[in-house]
Amino acid sequence: MKLSSFQSTMLFVASATLFNRAVNSNSQTSRTIFASAFSTLSTANYSAAAFANLRGSSSLSSSSSSKVQVRPAFHLRRDNKPATRTYMSDGADQESYDFDYLVIGAGSGGIASARRAASYGAKVGVIEKGRLGGTCVNVGCVPKKVMWNAASIAETLHDMKHYGFSGYESEDLSFDWSFIKENRDKYIVRLNGIYDRNMANSGVQSILGTASFAEGGKEVVVTPEGGGEPVTYKAKNVLIATGGYPTFPEGDGIKENSISSDGFFELEDLPGKAVVVGAGYIAVELAGVLQALGTDTSLVVRKGKALREFDDILADTLDDEMQRQGINVFRDTNGVEKIEVDEATGSKTVVLNNGEKIEGVDTVLMATGRAPLVGPLNLEGAGVQQKQGGYIVTNEYSETNVDGIFALGDVCGNVELTPMAIAAGRRLADRLFGGPEFEGVKVSYENVPTVVFSHPPIGTIGLSEQQAIEKYGEDNIKVYRSKFANLYYGPWQVEPDDKPKTAMKLVCAGDEELVVGLHVIGMGADEMLQGFGIAMKMGATKADFDSCVAIHPTASEEFVTLFPWGLSKQESGAKVSPLNGAQTAEPKIATEA
Secondary structure, three states: OOOOHHHHHHHHHHHHHHHHHHHHOOOOOOOOOHHHHHOOOOOOOOOHHHHHHHHHOOOOOHHHHOOOOEEOOOOEOOOOOEOOOOOOOOOOOOOOOOEEEEEEOOEHHHHHHHHHHHHOOOOEEEEEOOOOEHHHHHHOHHHHHHHHHHHHHHHHHHHHHHHOOOOOOOOOOOOOHHHHHHHHHHHHHHHHHHHHHHHHHOOOEEEEOEEEEOOOOOEEEEEOOOOOOOEEEEEEEEEEOOOEEEOOOOOEOOOOOOEOHHHHOOOOOOOOEEEEEOOOHHHHHHHHHHHHHOOEEEEEOOOOOOOOOOOHHHHHHHHHHHHHHOOEEEOOOOOEEEEEEOOOOOOEEEEEOOOOEEEEEOEEEEOOOEEEOOHHHOHHHHOOOEOHHHOEOOOOOOEOOOOOEEEOHHHOOOOOOHHHHHHHHHHHHHHHHOOHHHOOOOOOOOOOOEEEOOOOOEEEEEOOHHHHHHHHOHHHEEEEEEEEOOHHHOOOOOOHHHOOOEEEEEEEEOOOOEEEEEEEEOOOHHHHHHHHHHHHHOOOEHHHHHHOOOOOOOOHHHHHOOOOOOOOOOOOOOOOOOHHHOOOOOOOOOOOO
């Protein structure tokens, strides 16, 4: 979002005034926390944008620029009473700490863990050099879903003639990329501010700068953004939650003449012709958005199809649907050799390793992989063990090989999903600061539901059919499938084969037919998955699925009516069986003596 000059000026003046007041009224060393300036003020908060303007200003005095700038951590409860702080490093510990818990990285996982720790009375700080919220909020899940929504509306407009609406060909119907980009960016800035306020209300100190471990890993050195002397902090516990970043493959002109998924959200105009390179979920998501919004889109995959790690019913159905939508899929290419640019027109030619060429391209988007953001951390100096690709090695408790240093989220490479990092971060804080009742708690990285916002969307939980066979043996697996056109397409007067398809698969294992894999692609797949995730986490069997009466007419009812219905072994995975008309479970109600 672009701020007007007046808005920028007012944000800067407000921030600079408060910053200078804090500096001039406090003679402490450069470790003075900016938040202390707010402890007696009635001002509710200042946005992330205000601090961005302050940080980027050249008008800061040399005396103030040497201090670590910290977003306001108010230490106030909602009732405006000061929060009581219990410093975990006091008392029995003979060592002095600046923080009980210092989190490196203000993404969703890091912030969730920090706030949970602060709720137990820990003194918590979060170090971040960029915008609050990490990849998910700024260049990932959230803005991607906004664009997916825009693309879905475009598809609905295209479909409206099948329901008796006219006007799709009208010149009055248009799409303004800059409009949705501006409003999307405003929304993201608002979310940045919400994260800022939530941390402040939780009493978490937010430090602006780049973090690295001192030699030996006992201290964290923060280099302020925009210059200034590095500041060293000592914490009893340090969490690494720095996330990841998109990478580019090797090749002449590739990095110079292409953008990453991050760059997609910086595009000022809708490309006329685009090439998306990659076979993972990011590639198919962004290719689907571009094609639906009107871009002539090609998808380049190294092997035969995209989403090869997913169940075949998902990858194959999506492949058919992408072709039906008009996406040109270049297969068995072994990737991109080089990107050439016509200096006169700016037009790009993408040369593939199999000899094929794609000419007249406006935008090339590389979605070929991501890497953990660990470069600045000096993990080697801290003694933190890493594995192939630079990912940090942890156990199931988010513990690294160094006492007091933890890691979670994308930086570990294990289930790289925002909700997974949030859950792991909260459980880590519970275990460290929550008391005896949380001793040994951890999260499970199994049966994690996930959605791919392709067109159509995909939902998947658990093992693919092939993975289940490899784990349990083919003779111990039973698979239920269904493929159909959603009722939405019922009135369409087109050939049945031309209607978009919904495909479902239930993978069951063992004599009791425990559901170990659930996969769906089609309209509404994203919104139907969460409930099935709960069922699978609780050990549901095919009989449990059949015991649930269908909601008609919906696509999701297919999962509880898969043929043959009601003939599986009547064995439940539930603590209280729902089978054969059993009475519904009742809560335990405490009674007075």
